[in-house]
Amino acid sequence: MKYIIPAVIILLVIAIIAFIIRRKHSTEIDRLEYEKHQIQNKPILEEMTKVKQLNMNGQTEEMFERWRNTWTEVMDVHMPKIDSLLFDAEENRDRFIFGKATKVEKEIQTLISSCDDKMTGILKELEELIGSEEKNRIEMEQLKDQHRSARKTLLAHLHSFGDAVPALESKLESFNPQFDEFDQLTETGNYLSARELVISVQDEGQKFFHKLHDIPSLLSEIQHKIPASIHELRNGQKEMEEDSYYLQHLEMTKKLDALEEELSELKVAVVDLQVNKTMARVEEIKDEIETFYDLLEKEVLAKKYVDQHKNQTATRLKEVTTVTRATSEEAAYVQQSYRLPEKEAEIPQSCLKELEELEKKFDLLSTRVEEEQSAYSSLQEELNGIAEEIDRLYEEQDRFANRLKNLRIDENKAREKLDDLKSLLHETDRMLQKANIPGIPEEMDARLEEAEEHIYVAMQSLQEVPLNMTLVDNYLSKAEACMEEVHHKAKEMLENVQLTEKIIQYGNRYRASHPNVHMKLLEAEEAFRQLRYAKALEDAATAVEEVEPGALKKIEVLVKEDAWRT
Template sequence: MIKYIIIVAVVLLALLAVGLFYRRKHNVIIARLEKEKLEVQHYPIYEELTKVKALNMNGQTEELFENWRNAWVEVTDVHVIKIDALLFDAEEYIDRFKFKKATEIEKAIEEKIEECEKTRLKILAELEELIGSEEKNRIEMEQLKEYHRSARKTVLAHQHSFGSALEKLEKRLEQFSPKFDEFDILTAEGNYLQAREIVLLLNTEAQEIFELLSDIPSLLSEVQTKIPTAIHELRMGQQEMEEQNYYLRHLELTEYLDRVEKELEELKKMIADLDIGKVKPRIDEINGEIDHFYDLLEKEVIAKKYVDHHCSPLRDTLQNLMVITREVSDEATYVQHSYRLPEKDAETPRNCLKQLEVLHRRYELLAMRVTEEKSAYSSLKEELEEISEELARVNEEQENFSLRLKNLRVDENTARTQLEALSKLLQETERMLGKANIPGIPEEMDVRLEEAEEQLFIVMQSLQETPLNMEQINSNLNNAKKCIEEVRAKAEEMIENVMYIERIIQYGNRYRASNPQMHVQLREAEDAFHQCRYIKALEDAAAAVESAEPGALKRVQELMQEEMALKS
């Protein structure tokens, strides 16, 4: 029984501790909310509102002041009292450990305080806007009036610069005065926010007027003077060039200039209506188009000079090249009796002649167009340049072919010289093998020597053919060269191996008496050596000496190098 009593007591104490913990937590929240409520309640909002008294307490200003004061009275006399009641209820629920209900009331209090804070911030923001509007209005309106006076002076002093746009500009400027009067009335009545709207409207209008005053004189200068002058110069230039037999119809310059002159009248009307938004970019476009036509006319002048200086010389070049190509063709026919030409090369002269005939026909048509004077010189220049480029390409092709013909004799002599050198090298290799102190020549080396001789024979046979096929001769020559150089390298390697084997066996003789196994191995190496199996002999001798004395092979190599150095 006592045990159960103790358990119940412990549970009750635990519940009490939890309850006290949550009550303390909620008391902290209530204290915070109480503090926030007092901050709202005692905020010096009326001191802020007294700033309005420096303004005209009429009209909109008086209405706003009353709205702000009533809104704050509602905060202090209604919302704050409700918050006090909610705080009292929350404290009661906390004391009675009804924490869930207390939490709901705490949330309601926070919402009320937040609503009061929003009201305070709204009042301060509107107050700041009103006071700021009054100061901005005063400063900006002085600037606008000064600008208006300056703009009117500019218009009066430079009336001729604005042309037909002057009347509408003056009307736009006259519209400022009624707005100035309306602003003064609204300000005197305390309607600062409405007055602010007028200031913003006049600022926009002033910016537009400023742009008009800045742009209209230059735009009128373009459409009335500069562009018409450029049009007149283009017409005169076109007339002078046509009198000099230039063909310019393809430019359609007259039609373009007529269209621009009509368009200039429309642009003048748009400027007179102060509608310059589309005028400025279009004038830039027209100036660009006029510059382009100047460039085209200049291009025709340059093209005429080019045609005058290159047309006749091109004819001479074409005729000379046709003569040279025919000579090369005759030479190729003669050369083919002695040398066989690849089919592609053999056709080169005929192909070049065909291309030259086509170019000759193109040139004749070009010369006819130049004489008729019914074609643009820029077009003639392009055709002339294309013919020149094609002519240069054909000339290069036939020159390369002619050079190849001349090189055939050189190639033949070179091939015979190389054949003689290879024959000499092979003979020297055979003499070197004959003089070498070796037991004999392995069968493999004999086969290589026979193959080298056969390759030389093939080259000699190809040099005796008629006509000579230099491509085949050079191919055979390369095969023979490769074969003989390999034979030479193998022969030198074999002689060097023989010397190496002899030195290794000589070095290993010192161990024969004391090392029977090594004696047997060296004997096998000697047998292979006398049978001309030099690779086998080298492997056996090297293995025997290295097993008896590790590093002996390196020592033998050093001794051989010293000996060869002394001989050299």
């Protein structure tokens, strides 16, 4: 009994698996059956019937026969074979021969895919053929309409096309054989070849119709508008030269002659229907002509500028020269009292030399204006350059003049600063002398002497004649830095002395109970008497912090409060 139950379970599992696999094969067979019907239902015959309405000759007849043969082969040969294979697949499935069923299903799929590709290809070619016939007919009719319209336009406006008429008429005539060829291809059923011809004629036609549209305006530019502009430029050049303008540097006559020669060549190119290249060059010529107008206008504006600003520049040059001479004289007077750096002292004379050179340049420019042999645009640039140099020299000597004026102010400020430093030195010494301390450390005395020496050197530099303010400022800066450091160190030392005294006083409460504290406080007091205030502070603070951490901060707060009350 113990073997029967497991055997039954195993058989049951095998049966369930077999039925699951059978169901999968059933689904696959149904899918293949559906795809077969889809192929059979493709509207091949209906579409082929439409083809019979076309001219059944040439390409159309050949394609029709090929499609019919393919369709017949699929329906009469491949479909029955697929049906037979489907039957075999079903039989293998029912007999649970799943391996063989799978092999047959794959063979069916291959046949179905092949048939589907063939039928789809036929439909695609049918669509292309039928569509080509309709598109050919519509598009060729449009081309013929455009051709007729172009011929009417040409006949109605012969004068606008000038010598290009014969070439245009010849090109129009060249379309007629292509129209005839299209009709012949259509009549003989060669719709696909006709399609290729339509596309070719369309491309050729569009290019021609664009040329037909552009030629009148292009000829108008070449024959009338551009020559008129050239004539206007020549007259403008002549009038300006009669009015004392120098224009030889523009070489307008030579360039305009070259343009006129090129216009003749461009006209020939238009007659030969070389429209695109010619149109591009015509646009370039129009830009060149516009440039000539701009250049002439530039000369007119430049003459106006030179006439308006020449005398102003001359006046400005004289004014700046006068001011610079005055600055030079003032510098010579100031240098009796103040010593200037060599490079700075040379500024007035250097500016005067440059002004003399500018005066020569201006005189030469004035001569060129009178001789009327120079372009005003060039004269304007030169005049602007002279004006800019004048302004630069004025600013340079003006800064120098301000520097001279500030020397006396700087001297007074230096003397005031020196008095302040002497007062600070006296105040610091007095503060140390009045302080209730055992004495002043040698280091502090040395610092005070150093500060006093720096002040003395700065004071002596202020007694020199001529006075060198650069040197004075240097000595004064050193004295100020040294004095401020001494004052800060003195205040810091007195604060430390006061703090040390407070700490020792505070620590006295622990002397009896903490012998170690007593010893360290004795060391601090000894260092204090020896004027080693920093050492005394360190020893006293260490002693108190050992027995009462945080006591130092508390004492510092008390000292600051006492200082604030004082």
